[in-house]
Amino acid sequence: MATTPCLIALDQGTTSSRAIAFAPTGEILAQAQRELPQHYPRSGWVEHDAERIWADSLAVLQETVRAVRATGAVPAALGLTNQRETVVVWERASGRPIHRAIVWQDRRTAETTRALRTAGHEDLVAARTGLLLDPYFSASKIAWVLDQVPGARARARAGELAAGTIDSFLIWQLTGGLHATDITNASRTSLFDIHRRSWDEELCALFDVPVSLLPEVRPNAGDFGHTRPDQTGLDLAITGSAGDQQAAAIGQACLAPGTVKSTYGTGCFLLQNTGAAPQASAHKLLTTIAFQVGDRVDYALEGSIFAAGATIQWLRDGLRLIASAGESAALAAQLPDNQGVYLVPAFTGLGAPHWDAEARGLLVGLTRDTGPAHLARAALEAVAYQTRDLVDALAADCGARAQTIRIDGGMAGNDWFAQFLADVLGTTVDRPAVTETTALGAALLAGVGGGLFDSLDDAARAWVSERRFTPAMAAGERDRLLAGWDAALARALTPPA
Template identity: 60%
Template sequence: MSTFVLAIDQGTTSTRAMLFRPDLSVAGIAQAEIAQAYPASGWVEHDPEGIWASVLTTVRAVLARTDVPATSIAALGITNQRETTVIWDRVTGAPIHPALVWQDRRTAEHCLRLKAEGHEPLVTARTGLILDPYFSATKIAWLLDAVPGARGRAERGELAFGTIDSWLLWRLTGGLHATDATNAARTALFDIHRGVWDDDLLALFGIPRALLPEVRDCAGEFGITRPELFGAAIPIRGVAGDQQAATIGQACFSPGMVKATYGTGCFALLNTGAQAHASCNRLLTTIAYQFGGQRTYALEGSIFVAGAAVQWLRDGLGLIRDAADSGPLAARSDPASGVYLVPAFVGLGAPHWEPDIRGALFGLARDTGPADFARAALESVCYQTHDLLAAMRADWPGADAETVLRADGGMAASDWTMQRLADLLGLCVDRPLVQETTALGAAYLAGWSVGFYPEPIEFAQAWRLERRFSPRMAAADRAVRLDGWHRAVRALRGMRAPLDPADRSTP
């Protein structure tokens, strides 16, 4: 009898494989870090073969540690870092170039040129996105032009494009070329209203349709794994991009519910129901999930640097040995410290969308020390979340000013950070009992698809709270601190105006 569901959670800095029991509790987990490469300023790459190897390693490890054979797995779900772009040979399966990671900014000039030509309204109307290097379309175009012969091969149907979910599906199944609606919605090529690849956008970016995968529901048929990989074939029955999977794992199925996931970046999604709602505040309109051909939409705010700021404290400055040390270190700082970090290491995301500026520290004094840096890094994530939620309230009339934020991801494990988040938001922050919500969402999709898990309404009723953080900071104090943050952001944005593409040189 099948008694488990397997989830593959392929993220920006690591890959995890998790086994879930029928009650959705975690039976086992295996994790492997993956390397990032930075070949030039603003360029970020992954080795697709390294990602694939990490998936094999972690799945085999979790099965071995739990002594669970593949025959006991009812279904497999996949969740993945979104927008990261891979192109590979359809015959050999070999990537033609390292993957361009969602953080990669090498196509900033292309995006600026398209904006100057007046194309952004079309992109936003069809996709809910803006013209930014974040999304896959300009990454695909760059690869086709940068790799000798790639464009011709793509036009002849010899190559395949995919986000990481498609890359893994191809390898797991031995050739299925598919994706789900949530990942397709992040390419800037997919019409989120009609649910199809858009011919006008393909022409705008110069991308052959032959490259593209088939788009399917989040819960449904995605083939089976090759038996030799894990000892038996496993049906793949769920796929969703990581932030949408976390939305599902947090059971945010009702309009007005909002979650924020704190990983390498931070991504807040507000469920807006069956109608796509256009943003007036530079948020993204996206697909939250698609079940039975019916799409549910969300407003999304994307912060490029969240947990990456903690990594900077550890790896860049050497101030901490482990990410968990950041909260205790920050707690030792002077509460009156006026230090602000604007962590625009790869530009600013929503609601500013400034790909070209870089980060800065403000308010340094002679006695500023490591604790103040840690506090500023953690608070920067809270301030950015505040700006996202403020934009959501301004955009969507159904957004409740008293909405509880459901938080997950690695940074959510820090009590100090979550309390600071509640204080600076002036809202309650709920941390779930199962904090691996991205993997949980993928597992739920797969398990629900095969009847192993209950309907969404019952799943939502089973959601459990681990701890609620209520705001303690006085409103006047909060206002002063937020004003300091906004002055720092304005100062950074005013340091230099974006350059004309003709004045730039590509690394």
């Protein structure tokens, strides 16, 4: 009896853990999802329960595998993708975390990274890692756990602990003890030399993170072990892994230099493939590894916005102005324009191109007429304005403005937002038929690593455009809106010392 192979992706994100089964051609066959609670122990601190992440990840994997097998398809391989920079430190003997996971949004180590910057270390970090000194990245988070959990440093020296990003924690749990990560996640830690493509002992010493804690670094497609059926109830080869934004770029078929994608999840992440050579940024974008498959290594420039979907989630859960994210578009469309109301969603500081850890959110232009529709529109517009800032920085670094941007993530399904984005950028915006491109990218990597595809280019043929949005706003209107945004942004930024 003939069977149809399929690819399973485990997508462990900031707000949920989900698994999706894809046909090799990219169609979704089955999926399961569980929402992940957020913990905010102090202002600017964000944590996740790592044991909850593992339990939910296993549950959605098992549910998806059962569902897809019921259709007659057979899982051929498993690919992982994850919220990057978030870190876990756990016991090697038991696999239990010694502290909650510290999330990429967390700002508790701002003082540490500021002190390293003041001491003149940022040039070294940037030259070797492509990153800036900021609490966003993993290294200072790992050091914080070792310093704050009683006995942790002694246990680390004794070889009792392991540390890593979420992908490595899940690989450990799924395989029963393999300590491995992929090159894209490693490149976001501030501990990895992206030129030599190895852990850097000098950087580890700078951040006071023992190299012995860290996982083995592997290419994005290949052997990441095998799930243990006795512990997981699953019999799957793990043959692909990538951080969420690099996975999304692969799912968006951004394999040629100059291709650009922008993902709208909890945050917004704009990434442009720059080819085989790393390109330094003069405008505070990040130089990062896009992927490694076999001997091919591509680099990218990336801009990170901390609050995109999180801003809409704030409308829903914080202000309770909407019952679901989809209501934001209908509210925004009720108004002919924003009537001068702007939101700067610096809830946990501002990312690229500003990198202001101390900035906080700001609403300007309020009048007695301001209501829920104004706030919904301001929230959606803010994500587009921040994307404009990234696109401007990217154009300044690369010498040319992107003519087309491929969008994905939850907000990409919002037609009002997609059109406003095209209008503000003055650039064509392409939305793919499958907007779950992060999971799709992980699945395609697993397909390459598992031999279902001959190459990454072969796998990327799954990408198909669903709708194209073209700019329709008059230039004068665009300039007026952007001037208002720039003025609001200037008020939110921390004044120079």
